[in-house]
Amino acid sequence: MASVAIRDVRKAFGQVEIIHGVSIDIEDGEFVILVGPSGCGKSTLLRMIAGLESVTGGEIAIADRVVNQVPPKERDIAMVFQNYALYPHMTVGENMAFSMKLRKAPKADMDARVKRAAEILGLTPYLERYPRQLSGGQRQRVAMGRAIVRDPQVFLFDEPLSNLDAKLRVQMRTEIKELHQRLKTTTIYVTHDQIEAMTMADKIVVMHDGIVEQMGAPLDLYDRPDNLFVAGFIGSPAMNFIKGRGAVNGVASVKSDSGIDLPLGPDMNGGTANLDGRPVVYGIRPEHLHIAEGGLPAEVVVVEPTGSETQVFAKLGGQEVVAVLRERVTVGPGDIIPLKPEPGLVHLFDGETGRRL
Amino acid sequence: MAVDADHTSQGRTPQGRIPRGMPAPAGLLERMMSNRHFLGLLFMLPAAALLLLFLTYPLGLGVWLGFTDTRIGRPGIFIGLENFELMWTDTVFWLSVFNTILYTVVASILKFGLGLWLALLLNQHMPFKAFFRAIVLLPWVVPTVLSAIAFWWIYDAQFSIISWALREMGLIEANINFLGDTWNARWSVIAANVWRGIPFVAISLLAGLQTIPQSLYEAATLDGTTPWQRFRYITLPLLTPIIAVVMTFSVLFTFTDFQLIYVLTRGGPINATHLMATLSFQRAIPGGFLGEGAAIATAMIPFLLSAILFSYFGLQRRRWQHGGQD
Numbered sequence: 001m002a003s004v005a006i007r008d009v010r011k012a013f014g015q016v017e018i019i020h021g022v023s024i025d026i027e028d029g030e031f032v033i034l035v036g037p038s039g040c041g042k043s044t045l046l047r048m049i050a051g052l053e054s055v056t057g058g059e060i061a062i063a064d065r066v067v068n069q070v071p072p073k074e075r076d077i078a079m080v081f082q083n084y085a086l087y088p089h090m091t092v093g094e095n096m097a098f099s100m101k102l103r104k105a106p107k108a109d110m111d112a113r114v115k116r117a118a119e120i121l122g123l124t125p126y127l128e129r130y131p132r133q134l135s136g137g138q139r140q141r142v143a144m145g146r147a148i149v150r151d152p153q154v155f156l157f158d159e160p161l162s163n164l165d166a167k168l169r170v171q172m173r174t175e176i177k178e179l180h181q182r183l184k185t186t187t188i189y190v191t192h193d194q195i196e197a198m199t200m201a202d203k204i205v206v207m208h209d210g211i212v213e214q215m216g217a218p219l220d221l222y223d224r225p226d227n228l229f230v231a232g233f234i235g236s237p238a239m240n241f242i243k244g245r246g247a248v249n250g251v252a253s254v255k256s257d258s259g260i261d262l263p264l265g266p267d268m269n270g271g272t273a274n275l276d277g278r279p280v281v282y283g284i285r286p287e288h289l290h291i292a293e294g295g296l297p298a299e300v301v302v303v304e305p306t307g308s309e310t311q312v313f314a315k316l317g318g319q320e321v322v323a324v325l326r327e328r329v330t331v332g333p334g335d336i337i338p339l340k341p342e343p344g345l346v347h348l349f350d351g352e353t354g355r356r357l
Numbered sequence: 358m359a360v361d362a363d364h365t366s367q368g369r370t371p372q373g374r375i376p377r378g379m380p381a382p383a384g385l386l387e388r389m390m391s392n393r394h395f396l397g398l399l400f401m402l403p404a405a406a407l408l409l410l411f412l413t414y415p416l417g418l419g420v421w422l423g424f425t426d427t428r429i430g431r432p433g434i435f436i437g438l439e440n441f442e443l444m445w446t447d448t449v450f451w452l453s454v455f456n457t458i459l460y461t462v463v464a465s466i467l468k469f470g471l472g473l474w475l476a477l478l479l480n481q482h483m484p485f486k487a488f489f490r491a492i493v494l495l496p497w498v499v500p501t502v503l504s505a506i507a508f509w510w511i512y513d514a515q516f517s518i519i520s521w522a523l524r525e526m527g528l529i530e531a532n533i534n535f536l537g538d539t540w541n542a543r544w545s546v547i548a549a550n551v552w553r554g555i556p557f558v559a560i561s562l563l564a565g566l567q568t569i570p571q572s573l574y575e576a577a578t579l580d581g582t583t584p585w586q587r588f589r590y591i592t593l594p595l596l597t598p599i600i601a602v603v604m605t606f607s608v609l610f611t612f613t614d615f616q617l618i619y620v621l622t623r624g625g626p627i628n629a630t631h632l633m634a635t636l637s638f639q640r641a642i643p644g645g646f647l648g649e650g651a652a653i654a655t656a657m658i659p660f661l662l663s664a665i666l667f668s669y670f671g672l673q674r675r676r677w678q679h680g681g682q683d
């Protein structure tokens with residue numbers, strides 16, 4: 001186990017820089033998730049930590065040792081690939097034992113470790129099978145088994161669940177988290193799925209276009225997104241954004257571009273002095289909109305009940321918003337409903353920079 | 358996962374399947390027309406007829422000729438195994454068998470080794486990759502006769518460029534007698550065959566190399582392999598199915614080679630480069646003894662069959678290749 005430090009790391013392929021100075025501190029035993037849309041450079045960053053890509057600028061340190069020039073096999077990391085990368089001509093057992101075989105580990109030690117990993121992952125009945133004879137979920141476990149057998153300082157996962165069906169994905173999510181709680185190995189996990197990130201991580205790093213937008217504990221990111229990108233990325237359904245201008249007439253509020261007065265909480269950040277007339281984006285999460293007396297009139301467009309909750313898509317001053325309601329509602333398309341934002345849970349962003357106000 | 362998907366899609370649409378037991382139609386013809394086995398046979402007939410006509414007939418005729426004393430311009434009669442008995446005591450025939458085996462074994466081993474090496478080189482990232490791949494194909498694209506003539510010139514007793522170059526470098530005093538000396542001639546035709554055959558092996562193996570996912574090499578790198586170990590434990594085992602196919606074809610081509618020898622040496626000097634194929638032709642057409650030539654060609658069949666049998670077992674899907682898709 002080890003800490004990992006990434007200091008102002010840059011990566012360019014030829015002339016094109018795709019990672020523009022990323023710094024992340026990962027503590028010993030932490031489960032960190034790099035999340036962001038496809039193409040933002042998550043895999044590239046992970047592969048630099050693994051040593052599969054060279055580092056163009058900055059430093060990567062594993063257990064306080066700078067590894068920029070250290071070859072992959074000496075970094076003591078194990079990686080689970082998106083396509084699993086199992087050796088097709090080796091059985092499950094041979095796949096898991098391969099790294100130890102290369103190191104000429106004693107046979108008894110090797111067998112014991114493979115046996116233990118297989119037990120942890122429920123693979124004992126499949127040790128003699130070839131990867132082709134396994135289902136997707138089983139292959140995924142073998143890939144993890146191969147990493148566990150190594151007992152490395154750091155686990156790296158690159159979108160390990162994206163080839164699985166939805167149900168299996170939820171199940172494996174829990175299993176990976178349990179595994180981490182059991183082994184306590186420092187883990188860096190890449191995904192584009194914010195739900196995966198929210199449910200599994202100790203710390204989330206949100207990346208976008210080769211930079212870190214924000215990092216922190218899952219609920220901190222949810223409660224206090226630093227900017228519009230993070231606010232829109234974390235949470236499902238995504239936060240509603242309404243463009244407007246600040247208005248201060250005794251109490252602070254936001255006047256939307258379509259002319260609706262959107263209420264702000266009394267504690268709205270940093271006073272109200274410079275808010276008046278300023279272009280802002282008013283953000284409210286779907287779960288913080290309620291049907292209540294004195295709400296803003298909105299016209300229902302679509303109602304989607306999921307059983308546990310109901311998603312209502314409605315037009316608020318010409319702009320579509322989503323509300324997630326815990327209670328069962330009997331509204332239908334065309335109805336006018338009063339939608340009331342919870343005042344203390346409104347997020348306000350600068351209209352020009354996208355920064356949180 | 359693919360397996361699961363199959364299950365669900367089948368399970369979901371039972372009504373989409375064609376029912377097995379169709380109600381029995383009245384007439385015999387109608388019943389036959391809905392029988393898959395009968396229809397299968399019916400549809401195979403044209404192809405079978407063509408095969409019979411164009412493949413089996415010439416082959417059968419050739420073998421039959423081997424049992425007759427046919428000469429050019431004179432129909433022969435059946436003489437049983439006489440041609441083969443003659444062959445048994447014919448030292449030239451046995452020399453040609455030795456030559457053929459030497460030629461096939463040495464050339465195939467060289468083609469495999471050099472071809473694999475070239476394929477590995479071409480599989481690396483390098484500038485002008487496409488250009489080099491095209492260049493490699495050249496010897497294969499050039500008509501054999503043309504390249505044979507080129508080699509004939511290269512091996513010429515007086516004007517050989519190799520002799521000239523070596524002489525200029527002061528390595529030899531007199532020209533090398535490439536095609537005039539028995540062993541020189543054998544190595545020379547083998548070299549020409551290797552030159553011609555490498556592209557096939559190299560390009561086929563390159564195609565095989567490209568089916569090996571990069572991530573396997575990356576996983577192996579993280580597992581702690583050296584480049585040699587990656588070749589030994591990843592590349593080679595995953596390439597064996599393709600190696601088996603490619604080398605079977607290569608052995609068959611080499612064993613039955615004719616053009617190159619016929620242009621370069623005509624089997625000389627003193628039959629040192631006669632292969633079974635060239636000797637058979639020599640006896641049958643210029644020599645006029647069709648029966649004898651056919652018998653020699655027929656004698657190639659057991660060798661070819663054993664090569665095919667060998668590869669049949671070598672080609673069988675390995676255990677790790679069975680099962681669902683990747």
Ligand SMILES: Nc1ncnc2c1ncn2[C@@H]1O[C@H](COP(=O)(O)OP(=O)(O)O)[C@@H](O)[C@H]1O
Nearest residue numbers: 013018036037038039040041042043044045190
């Ligand atoms: N080997 C490479 N050569 C050139 N560009 C690359 C290479 N690998 C990745 N890229 C580019 O870098 C960007 C980030 O890729 P990647 O790290 O795979 O994104 P992510 O994993 O976040 O989806 C993409 O725009 C991709 O096209």
Ligand SMILES: [Mg+2]
Nearest residue numbers: 042043044159
């Ligand atoms: Mg990726």
